[in-house]
Amino acid sequence: xxxxxxxxxxxxxxxxxxxxxxxxxxxxxxxxxxxxxxxxxxxxxxxxxxxxxxxxxxxxxxxxxxxxxxxxxxxxxxxxxxxxxxxxxxxxxxxxxxxxxxxxxxxxxxxxxxxxxxxxxxxxxxxxxxxxxxxxxxxxxxxxxxxxxxxxxxxxxxxxxxxxxxxxxxxxxxxxxxxxxxxxxxxxxxxxxxxxxxxxxxxxxxxxxxxxxxxxxxxxxxxxxxxxxxxxxxxxxxxxxxxxxxxxxxxxxxxxxxxxxxxxxxxx
DNA sequence: ACACTAACCTGCAAGC
DNA sequence: TGCTTGCAGGTTAGTG
Numbered sequence: 001x002x003x004x005x006x007x008x009x010x011x012x013x014x015x016x017x018x019x020x021x022x023x024x025x026x027x028x029x030x031x032x033x034x035x036x037x038x039x040x041x042x043x044x045x046x047x048x049x050x051x052x053x054x055x056x057x058x059x060x061x062x063x064x065x066x067x068x069x070x071x072x073x074x075x076x077x078x079x080x081x082x083x084x085x086x087x088x089x090x091x092x093x094x095x096x097x098x099x100x101x102x103x104x105x106x107x108x109x110x111x112x113x114x115x116x117x118x119x120x121x122x123x124x125x126x127x128x129x130x131x132x133x134x135x136x137x138x139x140x141x142x143x144x145x146x147x148x149x150x151x152x153x154x155x156x157x158x159x160x161x162x163x164x165x166x167x168x169x170x171x172x173x174x175x176x177x178x179x180x181x182x183x184x185x186x187x188x189x190x191x192x193x194x195x196x197x198x199x200x201x202x203x204x205x206x207x208x209x210x211x212x213x214x215x216x217x218x219x220x221x222x223x224x225x226x227x228x229x230x231x232x233x234x235x236x237x238x239x240x241x242x243x244x245x246x247x248x249x250x251x252x253x254x255x256x257x258x259x260x261x262x263x264x265x266x267x268x
Numbered sequence: 269a270c271a272c273t274a275a276c277c278t279g280c281a282a283g284c
Numbered sequence: 285t286g287c288t289t290g291c292a293g294g295t296t297a298g299t300g
């Protein structure tokens with residue numbers, strides 16, 4: 001479920017309930033995630049205040065007094081604020097009770113997510129490219145880093161060293177808006193087109209954040225509500241259907257093991 | 269350095 | 285109805 005807009009939506013949903021609160025109790029029901037949850041997590045963080053919440057790429061960072069917890073939602077993860085007596089669901093792996101009575105539940109059927117504690121910097125954040133909505137990310141960067149690259153442009157913009165936070169949904173949508181075929185070689189695209197593409201990446205991510213993310217299957221924000229960007233998707237998940245612009249049939253191919261839908265007439 | 273593949277895991281939908 | 289197959293929002297580790 002989670003690309004950058006969904007993570008941002010989750011952050012905004014849970015922040016009011018937990019920022020500034022003391023962690024009273026953490027229960028780990030299933031610690032076998034992407035990386036094992038620290039076996040001593042509870043004794044390490046219980047009693048500490050969550051001073052600040054932030055996002056980097058698709059990671060959520062909960063800053064505590066003596067370290068931080070880094071949470072990733074993987075493919076199927078979600079964080080929700082629930083009342084303490086709410087029935088535990090299957091795949092609710094971690095729950096965190098706060099001093100104000102709020103409880104955060106981490107739910108992740110596929111367990112590709114993570115929940116890591118560190119007193120210092122997190123290794124996962126060490127080699128990430130710029131945030132897509134920052135000024136450090138622009139068409140010039142895409143152009144410069146793509147020279148002589150043979151990889152297709154879609155996996156290129158999904159590469160976290162190039163720019164973070166662009167997943168399969170929004171990469172597909174930004175390429176459609178830019179009129180660029182997802183399988184075009186990254187090194188074979190002009191500066192002018194990359195400037196447009198960077199602009200559309202920012203545009204599509206910002207629009208999705210405003211609408212609370214894209215709800216596929218069961219994505220919900222921190223309050224259990226769905227996102228509405230799905231209604232705006234032009235190509236993602238629409239292989240074989242009609243192009244919203246030219247009415248032609250949308251094609252579906254695989255690039256880097258990810259399904260990629262595009263319009264062969266509108267995208268070149 | 270780069271290009272590409274397999275892998276992690278569960279649930280669901282489609283096909284037989 | 286029931287079984288098998290393939291696919292799903294991400295990222296890393298390993299190959300050549």
